[in-house]
Amino acid sequence: MSRLHAENLTVTYGERDIVKNLGVSIPDGQITAIIGPNGCGKSTLLKTLSRILNPKTGMVYLDGKGISKEPTKKIAQKMAILPQSPDAPEGLTVGELVSYGRFPYQKGLGKLTKKDYEVIDWSLQVTGIHEFKDRPVDALSGGQRQRVWIAMALAQETDIILLDEPTTYLDMCHQLEVLELLDHLNRVENRTIVMVIHDLNHAARFAHHMVAMKDGSIINEGTAEEVMTRQVLRNVFNIDAEIGMDPRTRKPVCLTYDIIKPVELVGNLA
């Protein structure tokens, strides 16, 4: 089943088609990772799915209804989006930022109800940032800050959460911390997660469903085993990859890789 899907999407940026006549279904209750080289349109696809960008043609559907036709606040109660590395205004506290996630449920001046406080509290707990509640967001480390933004998305209480490169700029440990948090939300809370991610091994390790894009189209999608193959990576990234198995997670991993050079270039060098 798929509550979120898109048909015939074409998204343009200036004169150029970034996403070309693309259809995709996001499996419910799973983690979907969108991978692909820079400029392949994966971020654009995520932004279009979350109505930040409007497609030139085609439509994104949520629960069978076109998202451009539904009230935007109503969609925000079903689907949250965490854009790439947003900045918080100077001096805004963690608690205040997370409380902003309640926007889709608020009217007028936005006085927080008891229910709001409960959800905010829970979001702070589950992301492990409750102790920083009264600290300014800009005083936290990169990894902590990313968890604050995830907590804000959680405060939106949505079944679907989209994330644009949630691990970029984080060190190895904090990358894993964020991914394990998403994994936890998926397993325990049954949330549908869609993320754009650069690290193929992270994608293979955490995603149930992988979507590989190139030049605005989906080249291949399926389980990690189906997508993390020599052939697909050659097509998508133009790399010659050595795929093995992670001895701990039993998932496919890219052990090493080389760039495939154009034939004539190799000829010249020889």
Place this chain on the structure above:
Amino acid sequence: MNPGHAKKVRVTTISAIVLLIAVFIISVATGFASLTPTELFWTIFGQGTPKQDLILFEFRLPRIIVAVLAGMGLAVSGALLQSLTKNPLSDPGILGINAGAGLMVVVYIMFFSVESSSSLYILPLFALAGGGATAAIIYIMSYKKGEGVEPARLVLVGVGLAAALSGAALTLATRLDMENYAFMANWLAGRIWGDDWIFVLSLLPWILLLLPISMVKSNVLNMLNLNENVAIGTGVNAGRERIVLITIAVALASASVAVSGGIAFVGLMAPHIARSLVGPRHQSFLPLAALIGAVLLLAADTIGRVILDPSGIPAGIIVTLIGAPYFMYLLARK
């Protein structure tokens, strides 16, 4: 938010109200035709002599209220512009909106002269047309497709446009007769000239209408101040809200300067001070910014009036003396 912070916001806001009352009492007690605090107290409660009544209700109070209202309008206008452009240097004066309004004030005077008070109610509308057109030009000139409005370009375009518009206003003003020219020169320097109840009445509806709307929009402002994409994701109709809020900001600034003169920096300083005291959540800092704006402009007008008595120094110059270094400090910190 948490009880401690809520208390801090309350205490700070009440302190600002007390400060505003103190500045009011000082303002009445200083300069030409003044009342002591005791006289002021009895006059307010209807026990004043006819002379005291005249001083308070005819001479002092209208000008004080204009300063308070214009200070509030400019402060909230600056706060909205800063939040929407995510640029701490935004201010209706720096962005040229005041100058655009000023140009239209000259045009108004060419048609109606300063003396005809019956048409004064439409003066804010003239100012609004000038301020609105300026805002539109700045927006178009600093907008780049795909990148949105870049803060640095916004300030540069604004400063340039402000200079050009002030120049145009002065050039036009040379065609006025002596009295109207003197008035215009004073207007540009930011002398609070609306010292009659009619000016209070022509500004009051704008403030009474637009200040509460701004406060109600606190939630939306919080979201737009974060990030355009985050705002859309949480269900803010970003495009529409942005236009509505910019229009409110321009209207507040234009209506304010129409009766207060071209006053810069209040819109820059007041929101900054408020934010540094209670944080950037709009529910907390917007009312405080309005109060601080009122304190700043009333204090500047009082100081300007007292030194160099009786002609005084325009409030706009006093504000600029404080505001310009503050602006430099913010620039250096960035």
